[in-house]
Amino acid sequence: MRVKVKFLLPFDDMSSKETVMDLEKGADVRALIEKLSCKFPEKEAKNKLMIDEELKVMVLINKRPGNMKTELAHGDEVVFCPVFSGGNCHD
Amino acid sequence: MTYGYHGKILRVDLTEKRIWVEKQDESFFRFYMGGGALGAHYVCKNVRPGTHAFAPENIMVFCGSVITGAPVAGFSRHSVTGISPLTGGIADSEAGGYWGRALKEAGFDAVVIEGRSPEPVYLLIDDGDVEIKDAGHIWGRDTGETQDMIWRENDDEKIRVLGIGPAGENEVYFACIVSELKHFHGRGGHGAVMGSKNLKAIAVKGDKFPPLADQEKVQEIARNFAGRYMDFDYTRVLREIGTSAGISFQNYSGQLPTHNWQTGCFPGAQEISGETMMEEIGEDKGGCFACPVRCKVSVKASKPYPISKRYGGPEYESLASLGSYTGVSNLYAVAKANELCNRYGLDTISTGGVIAFAMDCYENGLLTDEDTGGLELKFGSGRVLLDLIEMIARQEGIGHLLAQGTKKAAESIGGEAKKLAVHCKGLEFPAHEPRVKKSLALAYGTAPIGADHMASEHDFSNTPETPAPIVQRLWPLGISKPLSAQDLGPAKVKFFYYTHILYSVFNSLDTCIFCMAPLKPLGLQELVDAVRAVTGWDMSLWELMKVGERRLQMMRVFNCLAGLDESQDALPPRMFEPLQGGETHGMAISPEEYEKALKLYYDMAGWDSEGIPRYSKLVELDLEWVEGLKERSG
Numbered sequence: 001m002r003v004k005v006k007f008l009l010p011f012d013d014m015s016s017k018e019t020v021m022d023l024e025k026g027a028d029v030r031a032l033i034e035k036l037s038c039k040f041p042e043k044e045a046k047n048k049l050m051i052d053e054e055l056k057v058m059v060l061i062n063k064r065p066g067n068m069k070t071e072l073a074h075g076d077e078v079v080f081c082p083v084f085s086g087g088n089c090h091d
Numbered sequence: 092m093t094y095g096y097h098g099k100i101l102r103v104d105l106t107e108k109r110i111w112v113e114k115q116d117e118s119f120f121r122f123y124m125g126g127g128a129l130g131a132h133y134v135c136k137n138v139r140p141g142t143h144a145f146a147p148e149n150i151m152v153f154c155g156s157v158i159t160g161a162p163v164a165g166f167s168r169h170s171v172t173g174i175s176p177l178t179g180g181i182a183d184s185e186a187g188g189y190w191g192r193a194l195k196e197a198g199f200d201a202v203v204i205e206g207r208s209p210e211p212v213y214l215l216i217d218d219g220d221v222e223i224k225d226a227g228h229i230w231g232r233d234t235g236e237t238q239d240m241i242w243r244e245n246d247d248e249k250i251r252v253l254g255i256g257p258a259g260e261n262e263v264y265f266a267c268i269v270s271e272l273k274h275f276h277g278r279g280g281h282g283a284v285m286g287s288k289n290l291k292a293i294a295v296k297g298d299k300f301p302p303l304a305d306q307e308k309v310q311e312i313a314r315n316f317a318g319r320y321m322d323f324d325y326t327r328v329l330r331e332i333g334t335s336a337g338i339s340f341q342n343y344s345g346q347l348p349t350h351n352w353q354t355g356c357f358p359g360a361q362e363i364s365g366e367t368m369m370e371e372i373g374e375d376k377g378g379c380f381a382c383p384v385r386c387k388v389s390v391k392a393s394k395p396y397p398i399s400k401r402y403g404g405p406e407y408e409s410l411a412s413l414g415s416y417t418g419v420s421n422l423y424a425v426a427k428a429n430e431l432c433n434r435y436g437l438d439t440i441s442t443g444g445v446i447a448f449a450m451d452c453y454e455n456g457l458l459t460d461e462d463t464g465g466l467e468l469k470f471g472s473g474r475v476l477l478d479l480i481e482m483i484a485r486q487e488g489i490g491h492l493l494a495q496g497t498k499k500a501a502e503s504i505g506g507e508a509k510k511l512a513v514h515c516k517g518l519e520f521p522a523h524e525p526r527v528k529k530s531l532a533l534a535y536g537t538a539p540i541g542a543d544h545m546a547s548e549h550d551f552s553n554t555p556e557t558p559a560p561i562v563q564r565l566w567p568l569g570i571s572k573p574l575s576a577q578d579l580g581p582a583k584v585k586f587f588y589y590t591h592i593l594y595s596v597f598n599s600l601d602t603c604i605f606c607m608a609p610l611k612p613l614g615l616q617e618l619v620d621a622v623r624a625v626t627g628w629d630m631s632l633w634e635l636m637k638v639g640e641r642r643l644q645m646m647r648v649f650n651c652l653a654g655l656d657e658s659q660d661a662l663p664p665r666m667f668e669p670l671q672g673g674e675t676h677g678m679a680i681s682p683e684e685y686e687k688a689l690k691l692y693y694d695m696a697g698w699d700s701e702g703i704p705r706y707s708k709l710v711e712l713d714l715e716w717v718e719g720l721k722e723r724s725g
């Protein structure tokens with residue numbers, strides 16, 4: 001199956017902001033990260049996305065928050081992004 | 092010997108042209124520390140609740156905190172506190188930059204301004220010497236010209252100037268105070284209060300920074316921050332493109348307030364996104380004292396509008412309020428609107444909010460061409476956005492109505508207009524959606540200044556999907572149960588209650604939340620360690636939290652006595668209407684869930700069923716003296 005992967009910053013140094021990945025049927029987010037790491041070894045995707053085997057960024061699957069074990073389906077859009085909370089300097 | 096602070100408060104009576112220095116002892120500073128807590132103390136002691144914001148009896152307290160100016164990232168901010176024209180209650184507002192440190196270098200921890208000068212003046216504080224100087228020739232000038240003229244006549248470009256533009260002089264209710272052209276006391280209309288006092292600017296310089304108790308430890312904390320901040324994704328985003336990065340994420344997830352809060356999806360988001368802005372008009376980066384993050388982006392353009400980089404560039408809030416709120420997707424128009432607000436001294440959030448409200452009224456027939464002088468206030472028009480900013484700053488035509496803020500404008504328009512007015516207590520909503528992140532309903536409803544997005548941690552820092560390392564950083568507060576952003580049950584009330592106090596600590600220390608836990612590098616224990624190292628006090632997180640609580644409770648008592656009763660904790664009707672379209676389609680707050688959460692929060696905070704702080708709570712915080720306000724307000 002094929003999923004679309006997007007990085008909503010700060011993954012500026014990943015090879016592209018959007019990429020397509022082919023995965024085994026039933027693969028979950030963890031499997032996707034493993035695959036990303038293989039595809040871009042020099043970019044250290046694993047270190048950027050995980051810490052101590054846990055996600056360190058948010059993952060949205062078709063715009064809904066997911067986790068490491070969320071199963072992916074063909075055509076899914078997976079977005080990795082920082083937790084964007086609140087804030088502004090125009091206080 | 093005091094460390095980190097002087098123990099000196101500068102008092103200035105503009106009516107009598109009297110200047111004196113008041114000394115406060117260590118216990119005072121340990122109790123109130125600075126920022127909004129110190130400000131609220133002076134307001135409660137000196138101003139009768141119910142005083143009009145523009146009356147000479149209102150005061151303005153400018154200060155940092157005991158740690159402000161210590162060379163650690165995020166210890167750079169300063170506050171202004173006084174009565175807000177928008178709410179009629181007490182409000183504080185913080186800004187970053189260098190002015191906070193410079194005030195201490197000039198020899199003072201705080202400046203308390205009272206009275207009203209009969210003619211325009213500015214205040215010059217030069218290494219302990221204080222002078223009230225004529226500003227007749229500067230009056231009417233924009234913020235950039237004001238700074239230039241003060242520099243020129245004092246022959247010194249290193250003087251740190253904060254001041255107001257024409258909007259403040261004209262008492263636009265949401266006029267802001269501009270510090271060094273790129274830092275803003277945006278919220279609450281303090282610029283108009285300064286205008287009402289005929290005070291154009293406060294210029295500071297000096298060489299008297301107080302010693303730190305443990306210089307080495309302070310340096311170690313700063314070094315640690317510098318070594319680690321790029322490991323934090325949010326901070327990396329800030330470093331790369333600043334808060335403007337928020338536009339893409341907020342829109343993607345259906346949370347970008349659009350067309351006066353009708354929907355969370357803005358078709359023009361890509362055009363006004365941080366990424367596009369950086370590419371097309373991003374010029375350079377800047378920041379605040381001692382902070383390596385440098386999150387502030389300046390923009391520059393020559394066509395179709397000349398935009399000067401002197402006035403910085405739009406933050407996330409400004410892109411949203413001037414852009415998606417009003418439906419304007421022309422990046423250049425939005426960036427120009429931001430520049431105009433900064434030159435005239437207008438809060439971008441309230442400006443965008445009131446313009447979006449007016450557009451909604453116009454599209455619904457509540458404002459007619461006759462009211463607008465022929466201006467077609469349709470969502471999406473960049474030209475109208477820019478025209479209205481000019482008219483608001485000068486209080487001309489329809490600008491006069493809008494210059495009173497959304498709440499008062501809605502009252503004047505009457506009829507259904509109130510249903511379209513998105514504010515709490517009179518303060519327009521910042522660009523975070525309470526229908527999606529529901530703890531914000533409590534924050535906007537109950538924060539002392541009105542709808543305040545910097546009043547507490549937002550829900551996504553503690554959801555089941557939030558990465559564990561982030562969630563765990565809230566554990567020292569006693570928050571360990573992740574909750575859905577859509578939850579507004581008892582555990583969410585507790586999440587709000589604790590983090591509201593934590594943010595009040597940040598407001599009392601005048602620290603930058605972009606440097607602080609849970610999402611940013613400086614952990615809670617490190618903050619405590621830093622306070623200890625700067626002041627030499629054996630401070631604990633508990634003691635800091637009590638300072639934060641003190642600020643909130645003083646403000647609440649003052650506001651209750653100023654007539655901001657529980658009805659003022661209500662949410663605007665639009666929050667009970669479902670969001671339209673996109674991923675958040677259908678999300679709304681139900682009146683019952685809000686009412687239940689609100690009553691539970693009152694109880695948790697030590698307030699009675701009408702939202703008035705109980706005597707026992709005041710005693711617990713050593714604030715019995717605040718009860719004395721009752722006599723004065725009667």
Ligand code: SF4
Binds near residue numbers: 089164165329
């Ligand atoms: S993170 Fe940004 S706003 Fe905060 S202190 Fe640093 S430069 Fe200033």
